[in-house]
Amino acid sequence: MLALLYKDWSIIKKTRALYFSLFYFFIIIPAMQNGSFLPRNYSTDFFFIFVVYLLFSYLAAYDYKYNGHVFIPAFPVTKKKIVEARYIFASITFLSCLVILQIIKAAILLIGKQQLTLHGMINYEQTGVLFLIFGLFFGVILPVYYKLGYQKTRWFMFIAMIIAIVIPSIITSAGSSLDSPIFLLLSVLAVLLFFSVSIKISVKFVNSVNM
Amino acid sequence: MYNVLEVTGLVKNYNNFRLEGITFNIQRGYIMGYIGPNGAGKTTTINLILGILNPDGGQIRLFGEDVETSPASLKERVGFVIGETAFYEFLSAKEMAGIIARFYKRWDWKAFDRYMKIFELDKNQKIESYSKGMKIKYMLACALSHNAELLLLDEPTSGLDPVFRSELMDIFQEIISDGEKSILFSTHITSDLDNIADYVTFINNGSIVFSDDKDSVLSRFSIVKGGRDQRENVMRTDKIVGILNSEVGFSALTNDREWFLRNPEKGVVLEKASLEDIMVHYVRGNKNAGLAV
Numbered sequence: 001m002l003a004l005l006y007k008d009w010s011i012i013k014k015t016r017a018l019y020f021s022l023f024y025f026f027i028i029i030p031a032m033q034n035g036s037f038l039p040r041n042y043s044t045d046f047f048f049i050f051v052v053y054l055l056f057s058y059l060a061a062y063d064y065k066y067n068g069h070v071f072i073p074a075f076p077v078t079k080k081k082i083v084e085a086r087y088i089f090a091s092i093t094f095l096s097c098l099v100i101l102q103i104i105k106a107a108i109l110l111i112g113k114q115q116l117t118l119h120g121m122i123n124y125e126q127t128g129v130l131f132l133i134f135g136l137f138f139g140v141i142l143p144v145y146y147k148l149g150y151q152k153t154r155w156f157m158f159i160a161m162i163i164a165i166v167i168p169s170i171i172t173s174a175g176s177s178l179d180s181p182i183f184l185l186l187s188v189l190a191v192l193l194f195f196s197v198s199i200k201i202s203v204k205f206v207n208s209v210n211m
Numbered sequence: 212m213y214n215v216l217e218v219t220g221l222v223k224n225y226n227n228f229r230l231e232g233i234t235f236n237i238q239r240g241y242i243m244g245y246i247g248p249n250g251a252g253k254t255t256t257i258n259l260i261l262g263i264l265n266p267d268g269g270q271i272r273l274f275g276e277d278v279e280t281s282p283a284s285l286k287e288r289v290g291f292v293i294g295e296t297a298f299y300e301f302l303s304a305k306e307m308a309g310i311i312a313r314f315y316k317r318w319d320w321k322a323f324d325r326y327m328k329i330f331e332l333d334k335n336q337k338i339e340s341y342s343k344g345m346k347i348k349y350m351l352a353c354a355l356s357h358n359a360e361l362l363l364l365d366e367p368t369s370g371l372d373p374v375f376r377s378e379l380m381d382i383f384q385e386i387i388s389d390g391e392k393s394i395l396f397s398t399h400i401t402s403d404l405d406n407i408a409d410y411v412t413f414i415n416n417g418s419i420v421f422s423d424d425k426d427s428v429l430s431r432f433s434i435v436k437g438g439r440d441q442r443e444n445v446m447r448t449d450k451i452v453g454i455l456n457s458e459v460g461f462s463a464l465t466n467d468r469e470w471f472l473r474n475p476e477k478g479v480v481l482e483k484a485s486l487e488d489i490m491v492h493y494v495r496g497n498k499n500a501g502l503a504v
Contacts, residue, residue, distance in 0.1 A: 003313035006310060006313050011299060011302075066299045071293060073263045074263055074291050
């Protein structure tokens with residue numbers, strides 16, 4: 001499993017996706033926090049998920065270009081582990097981005113000489129929505145990717161990402177305030193449940209599809 | 212006698228192609244040539260052994276164990292050279308080796324450095340800047356650096372010049388010289404196997420034609436040549452498995468050399484058959500004459 005994650009990291013750190021991520025976190029986010037750049041909420045969600053999507057998309061594209069999907073199963077690893085590693089890598093990427101986002105928020109609060117409180121840093125509603133978007137997107141897209149392959153999935157992935165961002169955002173904006181730890185906890189549990197089903201479907205597809 | 216690989220009744224339906232009843236064994240310390248024309252099923256067989264594809268039937272045993280029971284640990288002992296690309300080619304050879312090393316418990320960096328030196332490869336160079344031959348050598352260096360006992364080589368000499376191919380043949384022979392390693396060498400360039408293969412398995416159209424030691428194959432098959440007048444007589448013998456016709460006569464493949472030696476016919480000559488003769492006569496000659504073995 002660690003070998004697969006190291007492989008993904010070795011690819012990602014050589015791609016332009018990483019530069020885009022740095023640009024997002026260190027230019028776009030601080031600019032948005034000042035209120036002088038893009039409007040908040042939808043844009044923040046969009047760019048955040050876009051970064052995670054971009055990192056995954058680069059991995060999938062490089063696997064396709066260099067036949068990684070063919071030679072990786074030849075190494076001493078099962079197809080189930082290969083699938084699980086992809087979900088874990090997406091989750092690590094998402095959580096890393098979330099941590100970086102919180103660090104940047106904390107830095108902005110400190111620079112503005114504001115008080116550093118847990119509630120000031122973590123917006124439960126926004127974080128919960130991000131979890132739901134992430135779970136919805138990867139929970140659906142990964143089985144489709146393993147069934148149809150990268151070439152047939154790439155445009156679908158982009159459309160699915162936009163849908164995944166819009167739906168939870170609309171639901172939360174229409175309803176009452178969800179800014180509570182319970183909402184965040186339920187979102188995380190929903191993602192775990194969604195992923196456990198999604199992984200089983202992906203493994204089934206990987207075993208049946210001739211790569 | 213210890214079989215490092217036993218393939219029994221392997222079946223795979225794949226992209227309108229059917230691989231059926233594939234059966235052969237490889238003994239420890241030997242090189243098995245896996246020959247056949249393009250599209251015969253060589254790559255599919257190797258992909259099935261490596262677990263890249265899942266079989267629809269049959270059994271694959273590696274080192275005496277069914278691959279289904281513990282595929283990951285058995286593949287620790289297998290090295291491979293497959294595919295059009297040599298892993299993630301945008302990485303340097305060292306970076307890619309760093310990835311591969313993490314998949315194998317028995318990875319040996321000293322062995323890797325030694326093979327890179329022997330093969331005259333710069334490990335700091337990007338793989339994509341290597342020539343095709345260098346990429347093959349690089350994949351071979353990786354396969355040998357985790358002490359693989361069985362090497363599966365899928366068309367490793369395809370597209371290489373004769374000098375480089377000859378060099379690779381020497382390397383393969385050196386690899387098996389310790390008697391511990393074995394090689395399954397798939398190729399459609401049969402001349403590569405003339406000097407190094409101990410056994411030969413011939414696959415055509417998804418089925419095994421024969422699998423035997425090379426000397427037996429070469430002594431059993433012969434080329435029968437004659438003029439147009441002798442063609443009908445030779446065909447009537449029922450000992451012909453493939454025939455190629457020309458303006459002046461015919462060239463046929465027999466799998467019963469002894470019969471023709473016992474029953475000589477005027478105007479018909481018997482010649483030694485090379486592996487290429489066997490493959491060409493069987494594949495093309497069979498189509499032309501509508502024969503069956």
